[in-house]
Amino acid sequence: MKQVLPKELTSLVNWSVTELGKVIAEKLGQKGYTRIERIRRFVKSPEGQKKEGLLKLKKDLEKLSAVDQYAIAHAFSLMLELINSCESAYRTYRLQQEETAAQEAPYGMIIHVLTAHPTESRSSDIIYYFAKIQKLLTNRLKRPEDGDTDLLHIYLNWVWHLPMSKQRKPSVMDEAEYIYSLALKNETLKVFIQQRELKQPFYIRTWVGGDKDGHPGVDEKTMLGSLQLSRGFLYEWVQTKYKQYLTDLVPLAHSSYDKKDIRRLLGKSKSLLTIIKSIRKISHGDAPRVHKLRESFDHISKEYRSCFGVDAPALHEIRSLMRVFPGLVVPLEFREDSSLVHEALKGHKSSNIVRMLKSLDKISPHHDPRFYVRGFVLSNTESAEDIAAGVLLTKKYLKECRIPVVPLFESAAGLENSVAIINTFLALPRQLQVIKKFWSRRLEVMVGYSDSAKENGSLPSRVLIETAVNDLEKTIQSYDLEPIFFHGSGGSIERGGGSVQEQTAWWPASALNVVKVTVQGEMIYRNYSSSEILQRQLQRFCESRRDLSPRRTKTDAKTKKLLHHMASEVRASYQGLVQNPDFLDLIEHATPYVFLKDLKMGSRPAKRQGTVNLRSLRAIPWVLCWTQTRILFPTWWGVGSFWQSLTPAQKSAYKKAFREVPVFRSYIKALGFTLAKIELPVFEMYLYSSPLDREVVESFLTSFHSELRLCHKAFVEITGQKKLLWYREWLEESIHLRSPLIHPLNVLQLIALKNRDIPLLRETVTGVASGMLTTG
Template identity: 60%
Template sequence: MNPEQLPKELTNLVNWSVTELGKVIQSELGEKGFDRIESLRQYVKTEEGEKLHGLLKIKSDLSQLSRQDQYAIAHSFALMLELINSCESAYRTHRLREDTKIMTEEGHSFGHIIHVLTAHPTESRNPDIIYYFKKIQKLLEKHLVNEEEKDTTELFALLKITWRIPMSKQRKPTVMDEAEYIYSLALHEDVMRVFIDQTAQKLPFYIRSWVGGDKDGHPGVNEKTLLGSLQMARQFLLRWIQDKFSSFMKDLEPLAHTFGKHQSEMEHLLSLAASIRKLLTQLKKIRAGDSKKVKALQKNLDQLLADYQRFLGIESSVLYEVRLLLKIFPGLVVPLELREEASLVHEALQSPLRKSAISRMLQLLGKIASENDPRFYVRGFVLSQTESAKDLIAGVQLVEKYLGKARLPVIPLFESAHSLSSSVSIVEEFLKNSVRRKYIENLWSKKFEVMLGYSDSAKENGSFPSRFLIYSAIRELEKVIKTHGFEPVFFHGSGGSVERGGGSIQEQTEWWPHSALNTVKMTVQGEMIYRNYSSPEILRSQLDRLESARDLSQKKEDRFESPRARKDLLTLSQFVQQSYQELLKEPAFLQLIETATPYIFLKDLKLGSRPAKRQGSVDIKHLRAIPWVLCWTQTRILFPSWWGIGSFWRNLNEEGKIHYIRAFVESSLFRSYIKLLGFTLEKVELEIFAMYLHSSELPKEVAEQMVQRFTEEYEQCRLAVREITGEESLLWYRPWLETSIALRSPLIHPLNILQLIALKEKDVTLLRETVTGVASGMLTTG
């Protein structure tokens, strides 16, 4: 580990802010409490403090403390890790401001980028703590501009407030809580500037939301949440427009007393402006026929824009921006994506007398949109667990029933190994019918959209098999859809963590075909919304990287690996899938999930409005993908990303290994996976996982056997990465990241230890704080 690999500005910022946090802790807990935390911080950074016997000693010591003292330690380390995250975000924002490059039409190819913002239970932090840490980040950004002006008093005051606020959520959020959180970030004034600038440069960027429309497995979603989510977005957007329009009217006031030949023109402008103001007032509440009023607003605005330009010979920049916003949000809302399980869509069609929630949602959409395009309010109808063309046909029929025609695109979600393998035949069968093809041509803008589920496929099969299944499906689907003359759109249902298809923009997109980069559509979930939208500079950077990935893709031909490499990757995928699934079926492993992870307390964590698990026994099928990954993130083992790779490598002869070393050079899929694999392995802490096993109710011999098996697999996996890449470091491509992980990892250890105490004592308050703290340290809940 070499701290010098990190920028000096960042390390100075961390040292300053953590020192101030130490002063807050000292003022709150006194010298004794502060010394205890500082000694613990220093000890875990030593080699002794990271070994199992050292960790168990800490556990023994902390077990003797009162619940109040245990919570104070957990809160201290959780705040410290979140403060380090704020330092990193502030530094990144600062650097991006310094390196800002204005994108031009010539600089990038055109295409759409769409973020679908979701509220899956991945954001564990208390909304109040997020509010204050955003203020802290702004203060840190200011400090980086001028280091001589350290606002130590303000930083101390803000940290003092955060000390009084739990890091974790104290109540289960409602769907509307999640909508407010998402829109407060994504429709913040600073972010609105990004939407406007991107569109003005003909690099359109759009957002959608699942909050309020994602019915699949969510008993709290119905027509009321659909309307509530649209209404909340409307409030944010209207507020922005009204502020802009007030500014325009203020500029217009001095001209109100124009005399002579211009008087009638001025009166006309004022009359138009008055009608727009009236429409804005009428649009505050979304009712049946809302689209007619939005359309009238657009028409009047266009007229005012043109008449103003004729009157003065110049364009109103304020009105122009308002008009751009209405192009970005033509329904004056953030459009939703509806989702329901395919089998329940069939049931909805067969039960005409008792309308299901999804039926009522579509019926409400029809009333709001009236004869205008419902896609201004809802962009698509996603069918989860699509297993046949009959599922898609049922989706179309349900849309026709409540919207008159198939005016809403029906989107299959392929997420299981079976559905991904069958996806091409399902789509082919659906597209055989000429009537359905006319729907796509006339009502769906000649685009056929497919959603690819990374989370559930990875939970079922392991990370590499999941990516290989999606990689295989996407290329064949592209051919089939293009053969019928339609544009394929691939909706990537990935998450923030590697285990759910996440990773850097480069690693995520490197293996996508051209068409997947023409319209980039991807989910942004939970805490990743905050990471991406906490500053406009970070958001712009993400968009610029996607644009660059598109440009790079268009400059090179889609290059398929050789038949030999393709066969080798298939062999690897099948081996890992089998090895992973065999482990999941072991009774001892199911016992491990229940007794050595926070699984049984998922309902107490208050992570999200959606149930953390489906009804049923403790098994993989009933556990949702995100809480599944949460278990392995919290225990620091992250095994779905790497299990099976090590044993596969161990069984290869030298000639076989050479084939995979060549595949690393030749295959973008394999290369991106190996890079993500190195990143994941660097974050794994076997000693922490071993402590969870030894502290659980597992029989001692079973725990020992599990520790040995995971250790052997892990070490073999590390060896595989080194031999495939020819590099000693697992993060050879980002050395600073290796340093960052090594510096922050020991600071998470006390939280894991306190979590084990909380699990044993059934101390839910302490458990919540430790889960949130570990998530801050790992940069993802799940």
């Protein structure tokens, strides 16, 4: 493969990995280092990339002690995470070199809803030190001659002594602390202010502390705890800025300015410190106190401007940030299952969601509770009565329905019936009045990618969501309301992830006027690791907004029928596989699924109680299984066999659809990315190492080999391209180079599963996730 990766990046990787090698040699001795280097060379060889070679490596590694096995897993995990840091550092460096393009017309707002589903497997200590490593790497790219090798060596020494994985199950507050430490650090807060100055506002919300659905640990205490944690970060920032303002103001009391006016301003400014201190802790009646603080800042700013004719920079920043966070907290999003909302409405006053609503009312009496909670998401919405129940429940405990109730459509049935459900809801008495009076004439709808993809496969999920979103836009607008679409997608392709351009290519205009998306697990770290990366993400949404004209070309009825036919056939094939009882045995015996409870990744239960069945499998751990085993089948299963069944004329129609239909083109590009990451020999190794009947194993392998071969053929014929990532060749090379380095971790994971070696299992899961750039 011709090298397409930038020389600066490859040089950075070589420098840092060489330094890691020195640390490994120091810690394990020359013998240990030589063993790891021998494994690295082996997995890059042709033999090391075949099932037989991997099984041979497994046999050799099984002879080692548990300590040696863990050391090897740790070494490869650190290597992959170090490569990730190099790539993030290079991306930050390149963005710093680019000139900021002139911004055009405002493109609406962007809202990130930060969540803590069990997708972040790395420990907080590892994240902390790798953030330092990434900054060091970025600085070396700026000044190669000043690269601090000694400091890198020290950092790598430190991380060698830390497990990559979490060693205890995090609490909701642990998750909140992690999220706010990234999203509310000083350089990120500057982004919020800058975006507001550009009239392109950017907001964050979070489910951490408010997502009750399926989480027994979420209640009014976690709700207040999460709000208090974000208040703490924002309070410290405001206090620091304000003290800076006072420090700058004091000398002016002795200047040539009108001393009487300055002294009066100084006296009022010092008295404001008491009001600032009053909002440090959230308690009953918090909203009026925060409102008083905002008014006080406005008043002081006016007086300062009257004295000096200009704004005080620190006061301007404070006022700007308080318009982004008007409650001086990161607002939560509540979520609860629709069936439990009905139960709460019948009088279950002890239910957690009721206590959460009561607590919200106490902290925001007679003020807008949306400063603290922006919405109430109803999962598993299946009828208009579900939405109406949410409205009635919020009205009952907030006196009026003052926070938007958001139906979540995530199953095939829910998505297919979404328009009928919304029509019926809006026809119910007084619902339109509520939306217009309390929800700013906006009706928000959430669409779930993870569960719909788990149930139907990736292509059928995207077609279902694309159809629902476009039909819902027309329906909601026909009532003279503004639709808001909340996209519940994840970082992986199997959960609706991908680049901003590919995710938004098929969105209707309203979905880009207000962009609202979930950002989950490790994607929070990747997006918020530097302000440059975050701003680039926001800029891409801006570019998508400007590019509306060509993608607004309507898909004709005949082409829509073609796509729906393909989605239907792929869905049938996918469901035929996953509903096979033998396939459930495969999940249980040839993947890490049954050990999810031992991984300590999130506060939410990793899997539902009871026996393994398709309905009980949570969507994110479901994807984790196929990411860890490197087969990623929900994205591609069924496509190849469908393509083989077509006539030449039918294939020609789908090739035309690839060129002209955004949702199909974005899926096919995502398919290429997925195919580039698949390692079938690794999946074979999992099957052959399992206790599954050999006949069952051979049957599955025959099916997977055939379907994957046909899928590759379909991809080449549809795109006319031989390269899977022809549009992003550097990414294909990056995958090609890192993929063999994950193999030893898969081998060790199988040993860990067999021996029930939980520390080794955790380390390998985290290492594979680093290599695949997603846990699940």
